[in-house]
Amino acid sequence: MHEMSIAQSIVDIVREEMARYDVKKLEVINLAVGKMSAVVPQHLSFCFSVLIDKTDLEGTRLNIREVPMNYRCQACGHGFEAEQVALACPACGEEAPRLEHGRELSVESIEVADLDAAPPPAQPAEDLGS
Numbered sequence: 001m002h003e004m005s006i007a008q009s010i011v012d013i014v015r016e017e018m019a020r021y022d023v024k025k026l027e028v029i030n031l032a033v034g035k036m037s038a039v040v041p042q043h044l045s046f047c048f049s050v051l052i053d054k055t056d057l058e059g060t061r062l063n064i065r066e067v068p069m070n071y072r073c074q075a076c077g078h079g080f081e082a083e084q085v086a087l088a089c090p091a092c093g094e095e096a097p098r099l100e101h102g103r104e105l106s107v108e109s110i111e112v113a114d115l116d117a118a119p120p121p122a123q124p125a126e127d128l129g130s
């Protein structure tokens, strides 16, 4: 399953961060998932909960933020957000606007359960593949 390997990548990244900052317990993992990333948030949450079951990460919540698709027209420079795949610029009608956001899949930050040690956010834009 596609989401399972992504969930595993998330766990790997988070464990690295935990080791680096000597963190024992996490509260929340904040994840950004683009609408074009072909990831189903519910599937990802499920896979994640399966992976962390009976581990030290058990109980950690996965907070998934869906990133809308953002396009920029290459002809007139108009930037716009779209719910669906956009084939043309709504301002000038030029075809094939460039997708600027919506494909990302990254760990934005992790929140530590123990407030004594708050690590800085994970490296943004960590590409997990799609």
Ligand SMILES: [Zn+2]
Pocket (backbone or CB within 6 Å): 073, 074, 075, 076, 077, 078, 089, 090, 091, 092, 093, 094
């Ligand atoms: Zn345009």
